[in-house]
Amino acid sequence: MHQLVTSVDQLHDVVHYFEDRDSFAFDVETVGTHRSVPAVNEITWLTVATDGACSVIPMGHPNGNLLKKATRRKNKATGTWDHFPAEFDAPPKQLRPSQVFSVLKPLFFSDRLKVAHNAPFDLLSVAKYFPGRSFPPPPYGDTIVAAWLLDENRLLGLKSLDRHRYGLDYDHDDTGKAVEKHPFGQVHEYAWMDGQTTWLQWRHMRPQITTEGLEDMWALEMDVLHCLLHMGAGGVPIDIEALKALRARLRSEMEHAEAEVYRAAGRVFNIGSVPQKQKILYEEQGLKPRKRTKKGAPSTDADALAPYAGRNRFVDSLLNYQDVSKIHSTYVEGYLGNDDKPTQIFNGRIYPILVQYGTVTGRFSCRAPNVQNWPRAESEWGKAIRDLVDPIPGFKLLVADYAQIEQRILAHFAGKGALWQGFWDGVDAHTATAAAVFGVAPEDVTKQMRQVAKAIAFAINYGAGAQKVADMSHTTLHRAKQILAEHERQFAEVYAYKRKLLRTVRSRRPVPYLRTLLGRKRRLPDLLSHDHGLRAKAERQVVNSHIQGSNADMTKRALVRLHQNLLPDMQILLTVHDEIAAMCPADMAEEGAKVLHWAMAGEAMQLLSVPVTTDVKICDRWSEAK
Known part of the structure; x- marks a missing residue:
């Protein structure tokens, strides 16, 4: 079977070979400013692997062989460094993405098992190349989830797993982080290794799931994966005007908060200087350090100051300033973007990546953006951030959480x-x-x-x-x-x-x-x-x-039940800790609320020897749910 595929005839040969197999692994390499966002990234390499075959398909890689490495020389006139990019010859002829995904469609939209390392990213990345279709259907396999279920304490990166199992130590240049900067042959080798070892890891780990007595958990996590695809494809609609208004409000609030810090300190100082804050807190204010940094210095973070909240004016003012500053930088500038960081809003939506393997207990972690670290729902800023979620016209928000779960x-x-x-x-x-x-x-x-x-x-x-x-x-x-x-x-x-x-x-x-x-x-x-x-x-x-892991079990099962029973046009938006938020057509909101309640606390969810309760709110803004 062809290892490098650069023609339509070769691609058809690949499809014919893979059609005789009941499962395959695949891996994508993406480029662009937002290469980590499946909704908008661009795939330039695709690898497919199964028993006896691993084929690499380039689709627009810009470089051929390396002619001259990137260099830098000091400019004697200015004293600065001049940078000279690497030089390459012309790359070989390659297929267009439209050609590749048209031919591969029967594989991806079949009942064959589709395996990837971090499958939601790869599945959502390829989904946009199939016009009129959503993401490829199940069944799915995910080697990162399998590795996590089998040992949640180890490093889960593919290269770490390969190093541990096969003694492989490849890609010292971090090729995958920016494939467009590397020679064609180097990326080809890298893509082949990633695709081939994903398949080999899958063949090794899948039987272990059974041996470890984790079949039920595997089934749950693969159902969760399907749910995450639904959530990731839809994104979360954001009220951008409200976000801009919040930015202006926070900037004003930061000015007032900073002034209050100086009043409480009795002098102006560099509020961004940790040593200066340490001096005021632990020398001038006479506080006893409750926490230290790795270097042994007294900490000034929120955890270190929390014991003195409500007892010391300077601590209260400093905590308030730090809270407001974090809200501004993380949830406003972080979402809208600025000169230092790109926006996280695309077509009026954010696409947070919920990571099902992100904690050792089983709970979700989240990134780009992280909605799991939103302030508490009952707090002023927690309400303000949640209120940025804006259901599209004709829809309502459905919000529910577990009571003291x-x-x-x-x-x-x-x-x-x-x-x-x-x-x-x-x-x-x-x-x-x-x-x-x-x-x-x-x-x-x-x-x-x-x-x-x-x-x-x-x-x-x-x-x-x-x-x-x-x-x-x-x-x-x-x-x-x-x-x-x-x-x-x-x-x-x-x-x-x-x-x-x-x-x-x-x-x-x-x-x-x-x-x-x-x-x-x-x-x-x-x-x-x-x-x-x-x-x-x-x-x-x-x-x-024991407790958080069981909480994770229940939340994930609730998400799966909701996903499997969604009403027409109903969409799951987010899960934040014990909360689940969905968007439902307004004329079906009452029925949708019943579905959400059933998913979280219906008869099959009464898994405890005490009652499990939840209260579903129908609202236009998240703050109305509290």
Whole structure:
């Protein structure tokens, strides 16, 4: 079979060979300012591989052989460096994308298994080359998801996997990051290696999914992949005028916030200088450092300052300035773009990349842009950012989230007790906790008591200690220890669950692991470490992984159920933590809300021994959902 395909006849030979196989791997190389955005990037190389064949198809690579390397020479007259680009001869004749995808259409739009390393990117990148068609249909395989399910702690890049399994160490020039800068032959070799090893990795890893007892999780993640294609193809409509208005508002807010910082400090200083902020905070203000940088200096980030919030005017003003500055740079300039960064809005939409393998617990991560780090939905800026999501005319937003889902999962695993009973009695979990710890009736729980309960929940779920509870509750360390002791007395089943889970996980060999609600594996090898610090960190991760991983299971299953039951023209827009947002034709909004509710909390989603609840809002702006 042809290794390099540069004619239509050769391409037909490839199709005829691959049509006799039930699966194939493929890989694309993209170019352009937005090469990482499938909706607008340009494919210049495509590789397809299966048993006995790996064919590389160039489509417009600009360079031939390298004639002269890029150089630079110092200009004696100006003292600056003059740069001279590399020189190449003419590239060989190549096929046009329209020719390639027309011939390959029967492969991509067949029931053959289509495998890629980070399949959503490759599938959405090729989708736009098939006029009138959406992305290729399932079944799918994804070697990066397979690698992650089999060992979530390792590096997941294809080259890392190849180095580990085959001892291959290729592409020292990072060819794939900018293929247009390299010679034709070098890119050909690189593309062939990526395509061939993707196929080989697939053939190696897929049977391991079965051996590890992960078939159900694999099926769920491939259904999630299909859902992500739907979301990625549609994008998220953004109100650009509202975004520009928010930019003006934030710029004004930043000026006021900066002035308040100087007033609180008693002098003007370089607000961007970390050493100057350290001097004011820890020398002039006399604060005790709660966190240090890797170099040992006292930190000035939000986590380090949070314990002093509400207690120190300078800290409050500085935190406010940093919040406003981050909102402006990340969500306004980041989306609109400026001289230093390209826009992330295309045709009035953003195309965030939800990464299903992005965390060790199973939860999504996100990039370009990252919607997972939006401020809290109930905060002023959280509402402002969410309100930028603008349903197209004739459509409504449907927004829902799980009510206190991590606490419900904790109650499920801990079993019958005060927390478990509280959910069955319909009492808010934090209110129930505060009532028990402080010995008052639920209706007498104050805002401060509830804040303490939230701090306790954080400590349980994330393995935090008494100092963190003290900081979050704005109380003393001594009082925090008393509160935690009372909590353990009132909620003994929670602590019994934690101890039993740790014993069970630690006893498993050769690598300690736990399984989440739906059977996802979380491996914690450092539980057996001789390093006390690593071992303690792993111990803190046990409960967090059990609860967050189970939360991820439920959210992903809900997305799949919603995707598989969408009404005509209904589109899933985003999932942000425990929230899911969809867009639905206005005349079907009530019915769409029922579908969303069923997907998240219908009978088949009552997976816990306490009720799972969600409240779906129909709105024009996201802030109306709170």
